[in-house]
Structures are given as C-alpha cells and as structure tokens.
Amino acid sequence: MRDKEQPKRPNRPKLSLHVPEPSFRPGDTPDFSSLEIPDAGSVPKPDLTASPAETEPLAKTLVRVLDDDGKAVGPWDPKLDADTLRKILRDMVLVRIFDDRMYRAQRQGKTSFYMKCTGEEAIAITTAAALDRDDMNFPTYRQQGLLIARGYPLVEMMCQIYSNKGDKLQGRQLPIMYSDKAHGFFTISGNLGTQFPQAVGWAMASAIKGDSRIAVGWIGDGATAEGDFHAGMTFASVYNAPAVLCVVNNQWAISSFSGIAGAEKATFAQRATGYGIPGLRVDGNDVLAVYSAVRWAADRARSNLGATLIEFFTYRAEGHSTSDDPSGYRPASEAKAWPLGDPIERLKAHLIALGEWDDERHEAVRAECDAQVRSAQKEAEKLGILPEQGRDNVESMFDDVYAEVPWNLAEQRDQAVAEGRD
Numbered sequence: 001m002r003d004k005e006q007p008k009r010p011n012r013p014k015l016s017l018h019v020p021e022p023s024f025r026p027g028d029t030p031d032f033s034s035l036e037i038p039d040a041g042s043v044p045k046p047d048l049t050a051s052p053a054e055t056e057p058l059a060k061t062l063v064r065v066l067d068d069d070g071k072a073v074g075p076w077d078p079k080l081d082a083d084t085l086r087k088i089l090r091d092m093v094l095v096r097i098f099d100d101r102m103y104r105a106q107r108q109g110k111t112s113f114y115m116k117c118t119g120e121e122a123i124a125i126t127t128a129a130a131l132d133r134d135d136m137n138f139p140t141y142r143q144q145g146l147l148i149a150r151g152y153p154l155v156e157m158m159c160q161i162y163s164n165k166g167d168k169l170q171g172r173q174l175p176i177m178y179s180d181k182a183h184g185f186f187t188i189s190g191n192l193g194t195q196f197p198q199a200v201g202w203a204m205a206s207a208i209k210g211d212s213r214i215a216v217g218w219i220g221d222g223a224t225a226e227g228d229f230h231a232g233m234t235f236a237s238v239y240n241a242p243a244v245l246c247v248v249n250n251q252w253a254i255s256s257f258s259g260i261a262g263a264e265k266a267t268f269a270q271r272a273t274g275y276g277i278p279g280l281r282v283d284g285n286d287v288l289a290v291y292s293a294v295r296w297a298a299d300r301a302r303s304n305l306g307a308t309l310i311e312f313f314t315y316r317a318e319g320h321s322t323s324d325d326p327s328g329y330r331p332a333s334e335a336k337a338w339p340l341g342d343p344i345e346r347l348k349a350h351l352i353a354l355g356e357w358d359d360e361r362h363e364a365v366r367a368e369c370d371a372q373v374r375s376a377q378k379e380a381e382k383l384g385i386l387p388e389q390g391r392d393n394v395e396s397m398f399d400d401v402y403a404e405v406p407w408n409l410a411e412q413r414d415q416a417v418a419e420g421r422d
C-alpha cells in the first residue's frame with residue numbers, strides 16, 4: 001500500500017545511522033594528542049551567584065589547577081594547607097592498596113566479586129574532604145574512597161566483601177555494595193542511575209525539613225544514558241534542590257566507550273545547560289581542581305542557589321570489575337598514554353614542590369597503609385571468607401527485607417525449610 005501511495009524519491013540519500021566507535025582498539029597505539037587540554041589556571045572562576053548561562057563555557061573546557069611542574073595556579077586554587085593535602089594523599093594511597101588486596105582476595109577465591117577505582121581515587125576522596133561530614137552521598141560502586149576518607153573501618157568493608165559473620169548487611173548485598181548512614185553513605189544500588197533521583201529527593205527533603213545538609217549524587221558516564229539521570233536533573237532544576245550532581249566520566253562503561261552515551265556530541269557537563277543548571281567540567285585527576293569545584297557547587301547548594309552538575313574527566317585505569325578483561329576491547333597501553341596522569345603522583349609532586357613531602361615520607365606512608373590493610377584483612381578473615389559461609393539457615397534469607405514478610409514470601413520460606421533445601 002505504502003509503496004503505491006508514496007512517490008519515489010530517487011534523489012534523496014538513503015537514511016543511515018551513526019554508530020560511535022572508540023578511537024583505539026586492541027593493537028592500536030593510543031594517541032591523545034588531539035584532546036583539548038587547557039593550561040592549568042587558564043579557566044576563570046565565576047562568582048557563586050553567576051547564572052547557569054554564564055557558566056556555560058566552563059562545561060566545555062576543563063578546570064585545572066596543578067600544572068606540569070606540580071605548581072598550583074589560577075583562580076581555582078583552593079589554597080589548602082599541607083596537612084589537608086597530606087591527609088588526601090594518604091587516603092588515596094590507602095584506597096589503592098585496599099583495592100589491590102581485595103582484588104587479590106577475589107582471585108584467591110575469598111570472595112566472588114570486586115571493583116577497583118584505580119586512577120579515579122582523587123574524585124571521591126577529595127569530595128569527602130570538601131564536603132561537611134554530615135552531608136549525604138548517594139554513591140556508585142566506584143566511590144569507596146568516600147567511606148575511607150570519612151574513616152569507616154576497613155574491617156567492616158572487608159566483612160561486607162566476604163559476606164561473613166561481621167557483615168552488617170548479612171550477605172544481602174553483592175560484595176562492595178556497602179551501606180552506612182552514619183558515614184553519609186547511602187546503600188549502593190546495583191541498578192545504574194538511581195543515585196540522581198535519590199540524591200535530589202533527599203536534598204529536597206532536607207530543604208522541606210529546614211535542615212542545612214546537602215546531598216551529593218554520583219553517576220558514571222555510561223549511566224547518564226539512563227532515564228534516571230534526566231529525572232534527577234529535572235527535579236533538581238525545578239525545585240532548586242540543594243544537591244551536587246557528579247558525573248564520573250572515566251570514559252568506559254564496561255566495554256562501551258563514552259561515545260555510546262553521547263560524549264562525541266557534547267560533554268557530560270553540557271547536559272546541564274538544557275536544564276538551566278550550571279555545569280562544570282573538571283580534571284578529575286587534579287586534587288586541587290576537584291576540591292575547588294566541589295566547594296563551589298556545595299557553597300551554591302548551601303546558599304539556596306540550587307544544584308550544580310560536575311563532570312569529572314578521568315580514565316578507568318583498570319578493568320570494570322573482577323569479571324572484566326579490558327584487553328578484549330581497548331589497547332593495554334591506553335592508561336599509560338592518558339595525558340592527565342595519575343592523581344597520586346600529581347599530588348605527591350605538588351607536595352614535594354611545596355617542600356612539604358619527599359620520597360622517604362611517601363614510602364613510609366605507603367608501608368603504613370599496607371600494614372593497616374593487611375592487619376584489617378587478618379581481622380576480617382577471622383570472621384570468615386565468602387566460600388565458607390554455609391547455607392544452613394535458609395530461612396534467614398527472608399529476614400530484614402520487609403518489616404512484615406508478605407504471605408507469598410512466607411509461603412516460599414516455609415516450603416524451603418520443609419524441603420530442607422539448604
């Protein structure tokens with residue numbers, strides 16, 4: 001029918017789609033020389049009361065403070081004291097060592113799953129330093145640095161990873177999906193994107209209660225393609241929610257590169273413009289830039305000036321998780337070629353340039369963190385490792401999920417017990 005009604009249009013081009021492809025695949029030599037990286041200190045810092053439109057240029061560039069010589073330059077320099085910088089450096093070293101040991105624990109069969117944040121340590125740890133202790137985070141699985149920076153016990157994290165007798169969550173959550181209200185760390189959700197509407201909802205509730213605490217939402221580059229990202233942004237904009245909304249653009253979503261989430265067409269920070277929210281794009285491997293940007297956004301939120309979207313530009317230096325093998329989809333040398341460097345090395349160089357650090361002190365901190373992680377691991381393993389956890393108490397699976405167990409689950413529980421399915 002349609003063919004008969006429609007005139008033939010031989011001159012029109014055949015319609016086609018664009019399917020983004022990453023620049024480099026295994027076997028290629030990665031070359032980031034075409035990446036536009038502004039000089040440190042070259043990006044202006046707007047007034048807190050700047051309109052979202054005035055911040056638009058900041059969504060296309062990169063806020064950077066640390067230059068190639070480890071000097072802090074420009075208007076975004078937060079001028080932190082050396083003790084604060086040393087604490088951030090130590091926390092980053094600790095997270096990296098923690099990640100390495102837990103990764104190894106998974107390979108040794110002590111747990112089923114682990115996720116590292118290697119190369120991205122500066123983002124969560126520095127954000128924790130820039131926020132107030134009682135601000136609330138809605139993190140993804142790559143913000144373990146928030147807990148560590150806020151002094152959460154490593155033993156408790158490990159017990160959760162081992163789902164052992166010390167696991168406060170009683171094995172209800174996948175390993176690494178921590179939860180601790182007292183440390184302002186909302187339960188990690190395996191479902192991507194939930195963090196934005198939840199953070200915005202919490203921030204709105206804080207305002208409705210007349211409280212002064214703000215919320216911080218976290219999402220990955222890949223997860224910005226989820227509807228939840230846009231729902232969160234809409235509510236944040238409409239109600240001026242006191243929230244800081246962070247996109248960690250580590251350029252990969254498992255094996256999908258960021259172009260699949262739209263990065264070829266616009267930066268993730270530029271998404272903010274359409275919502276009338278300021279968007280900042282920040283060098284995520286530069287502790288000073290991260291600190292300053294989070295403080296700027298947090299101060300806006302605290303002053304009832306509304307939410308800010310921050311894109312932290314970084315690179316996922318290792319696999320997505322212990323279940324992933326990135327050599328199948330990207331060159332192994334890509335992390336080394338990444339021009340924004342390693343956040344730990346950059347902060348170390350800065351402290352050395354200030355005359356506040358040296359290689360010996362760095363090595364001493366590394367050894368101290370290593371000992372701290374090993375001793376926590378020993379403690380945690382006394383309470384068991386994952387494969388030792390029996391299934392001898394099958395009915396406990398139904399505890400603490402609902403305030404009152406619904407009839408259908410009660411039926412399943414009774415059936416499982418009766419059948420002795422343990």
Ligand SMILES: Cc1ncc(C[n+]2csc(CCOP(=O)(O)OP(=O)(O)O)c2C)c(N)n1
Nearest residue numbers: 142190191192220221222223250252253254
């Ligand atoms: C709604 C939903 N879709 C898909 C998945 C499967 N999944 C888990 S992690 C992941 C990649 C997420 O990438 P990104 O948002 O960039 O975060 P990153 O892992 O890089 O930190 C995917 C697709 C999921 N957990 N939830």
Ligand SMILES: [Mg+2]
Nearest residue numbers: 220221252253
């Ligand atoms: Mg990602």
